[in-house]
Amino acid sequence: MEPSQLALIIEDDEDLAIIFTEALRLAGFETKTIRDGQVAMEELDGCQPTVIVLDLHLPHVNGLEILAKIRADERLKSAKVIIATADPRMSDLAEEADFVLIKPISFAQLRDLSARLR
Amino acid sequence: MSFLNQILTVPVTDPDGARRRRLLNILLLGVSVISIAVIFIVLAINQSSQDMSILIYGSLATLGGTVLIYLINRSRNSGFIASHLFLILLMVVMTFSDSPEQVATGRALFAFTIPIIMASVLVGARASFVYAAFGDLIIIGIALWLRIEPNFPAVLGFLLVALISWLSARSLEQVLNELRLMNRDLDQRVAQQTLDLTKALTREREEAGRIHAILEGIADGVLVFDNRDQVIIANAALGRYLGTPPEEMIGQHFADLNRLSELTPKSKQEVLDLFNTPDQYKSNVRVKWDKYTFSVNASRVIDNDGELIGKVAVFRDFTHEAxxxxxxxxxxxxxxxxxxxxxxxxxxxxxxxxxxxxxxxxxxxxxxxxxxxxxxxxxxxxxxxxxxxxxxxAGRMRLIQRQFQVQDLVEGLHGVMDQIAEDKGLTLATQVEVGMPETLYGDPDRLQQVLVNLVTNAIKFTDTGGIWIRLFTPDPSCWVIEVKDTGIGIALEQQSKIFEPFGQIEDLATREHGGIGLGLTIVKNLVILMDGEIRLDSQPGHGTTFTVNLPIKQS
Structure with a gap:
């Protein structure tokens, strides 16, 4: 059995967090769901996720700051970041993030995409 | 002079009567002066003889007669009598002015022509004949009394003088009459014109008052500029909005108005541009000014000859609406x-x-x-x-423009629409023609939306056949998206409504086709936002073609 890989889901909306988590779980990840920007910043220091699903609109600390922290952290260099945003204008972020998915996000698409990242 | 005038003039309304009475008074004055002069001369010569006494008494009698006639002439209804009395007095004076022989057929004969001529002027043209006959009677009477042959040439001569007097007096009266008529006409016209002018002035004043009342009464701020762009009218509402008394704005150029500094440079430029090229068909400019939001409209004032005489700017308070x-x-x-x-x-x-x-x-x-x-x-x-x-x-739609691949646009469209077309059994094909650039500058997401909305609309109204999309460049400055379907088509009278918000909602066809009728409105607005234009060609039963023309932009 392969060592379990961690997927971090950072999303403040309860329903979307459940759906994303389920998609990542079906893709074979061990999942951790965080619904607050500040908590996410703290949690990032103590774990080594393979995939991070990141909402941009978060309480306390917004997604762009979290993305900057991830990219500045040598330890998290291999982590794949999937931005999940409702704003189609954010597709420009694709250069810093690995993927940008515009909400509403297809459950199957997220599941299949993250499965390929394992 | 005015004293003399007062003595001579008799105040009666009939102009002919007044003229005759005045003339009579002048003659009376002349005769009186002559009588007085005669009396003084005779007294000065101091040669007492019977002839001289007669001269003095005759002169005194004449003087008395003239005073009496003057008094009669002054009274209101007796001008006619006074004239006759005067003429009779003259006849009498003439009769006794010389020896009877001389009067009847000698040197004094001519003296009778004086009253004959005067009669035509003093009483009336025909009166000359009366006094000619009177004179004839006197000289014939004297001749009979002297038992000499009457001087018939003189008798005829008097009648002739009367004829001439009559003719000339008549023509004089005619001329006077015409003159009087002309005068009356002129008076009437002057009176009419005075009346018209008064009315026009009153009207103008009322009009000006009304305009003033309207300007002061309306809630919109109004600025009127003359052809040198100086403010000539600023109404109370504008003064209220800008917190500046309207009279302080008069004579200023718009750009010099104090409160203008509170506008953002962009708004200021927009307003100035609007004033420089006012066009009543152009949409207004909306500016935030102090705590107000104004919708500013400007238009030219052109006179009847097509000359620009000024500009009018209207500031509508749009704060609440905004x-x-x-x-x-x-x-x-x-x-x-x-x-x-x-x-x-x-x-x-x-x-x-x-x-x-x-x-x-x-x-x-x-x-x-x-x-x-x-x-x-x-x-x-x-x-x-x-x-x-x-x-x-709300004017908040912003394009996010960048370089994008045309191929991505096409693939994005098919990714979304292929399944939907296939479900309905329709062909959906895109042709990118030779000459289309591989990359373009623009907002790919909004372009995608334009394409998706047009194709969604086409699929909605097409039951058999398909939808063909063509991308091409008719010239290097623009590119075209053409979406052609084999659907039900759009009737001509529907074509103008089709881009209006909810334009399809009343349409029965739409109810079975679903949607709320915003797709094409959004397409049109996006195309306008992209500086492009959209048009459609359609005939009921023969499908519809939408053509979107967009400029090719270099970032």
Whole structure:
């Protein structure tokens, strides 16, 4: 059995967090769901996720700051970041993030995409 | 002089009577002066003889007669009598002015012509004949008394003089009459014109008063400029809005108005541009000024000869409407967000179930999940359209422009629409013609939306055949998106309504085709935002072609 890989889901909306988590779980990840920007910043220091699903609109600390922290952290260099945003204008972020998915996000698409990242 | 005038003039209304009476008075004055002069001369010569006494008494009698006649002439209704009395007096004076022989047929004969001529002027043209006959009677009478032959040539001569007097007096009276008529006519015309002028002035004053009342009464701020762009009218409302007394703005150029400094440079330029090229058909400029939001309109004032005589600018207080619009768009954005979030969740949960996250589904469960998802997507699309339209109406829609691949645009379209076309059994094909650039500068997401909306519309109204999309460049400055379908077509009278918000909603056809009728409105607004234009060619039963013309931009 392969060592379990961690997927971090950072999303403040309860329903979307459940759906994303389920998609990542079906893709074979061990999942951790965080619904607050500040908590996410703290949690990032103590774990080594393979995939991070990141909402941009978060309480306390917004997604762009979290993305900057991830990219500045040598330890998290291999982590794949999937931005999940409702704003189609954010597709420009694709250069810093690995993927940008515009909400509403297809459950199957997220599941299949993250499965390929394992 | 005025004293003399007062003595001579008799105040009667008949102009002829007045003229005759005045003439009579002058003659009376002359005769009196002559009589007095005669008396003084005779007294000065101091040669007492019978002849001299007669001369003095005759002169005194004449003087008395003239005074009496003058008094009669002064009284209101006796001008006619006075004239005759005067003429009779003259005849008498003439009769006794010389020896009877001389009077009857000698040197004094001519003296009778004086009253004959005067009669025509003093009494009337025909009176000359009366006094000619009177004179004739006197000389014939004297001749008979002296037992000499009457001087018949003189008798005839008097009548002749009367004839000439009559003729000349008559023509004089005619001329006077015509003159008088002309005068009266002239007077009437002057009176009429005075009346007209007074009316016109009154009207103008009333008009000016009305305009003033309107200008001061309306809630809109009004500025009127002359042809040198100086303010000539600023109304009270504008003064209130800008906190500047209107009279302080008079004579200033718009750019010099103090309160203008509070405008942002962009707004200031927009307003100045509007003033420099006023056009009543051009949409107004909206500016925030102090605590107000104004909708500013400007138009030229052209006189009848087509000359520019000034400009008028109207400042409509749009503050309340702007606030309502802001509230509306905030409300719509909030509501849209609040609607989209649960819809996204429904879509996600449905898909989760359909993708068998919680175990295998029966065939019926599976098809139901698909229906739930499709309905949710439709609802989501409507919410998105409403949000877009709200943003467009609030002027908040912004393009995010960048370089993009034309091929990505085409693939994006087919990724979304292929399944939908296939479900309906329609062909959906895109042709990118030779000459199309591989990359373009623009907002790819909004272009995608334009394409998707046009194709969605085409699929909605097409039951057989298909939709053909063509991208090409007719010239290096622009590129064209053409969406052609084999659908039901659009009747000519519907074509103008088709881009209006909710334009399809009344249409019965639409009710069975679904949608709320914002797709094409959004397309048109986006195309305008991209500096492009859209037109359609259609005939009922022969399909529809939408053509979007867009400029090729170099970043």
């Amino acid at each position: 606030e309502v619009e802001d509230l509306k768009s905030i409300f719509l954005a909030t509501v849209s967000h609040e609607l989209r979030t649960p819809l996204s969740a429904i879509l996600g949960y449905s898909e989760m179930l359909k993708e068998q996250a919680f175990g295998a589904l029966t065939e019926k469960q599976n098809s139901t999940m698909i229906r739930i998802m499709n309905n949710t997507r439709r609802l989501l699309a409507i919410v998105n359209d409403l949000l877009d339209q709200a943003q467009i109406e």
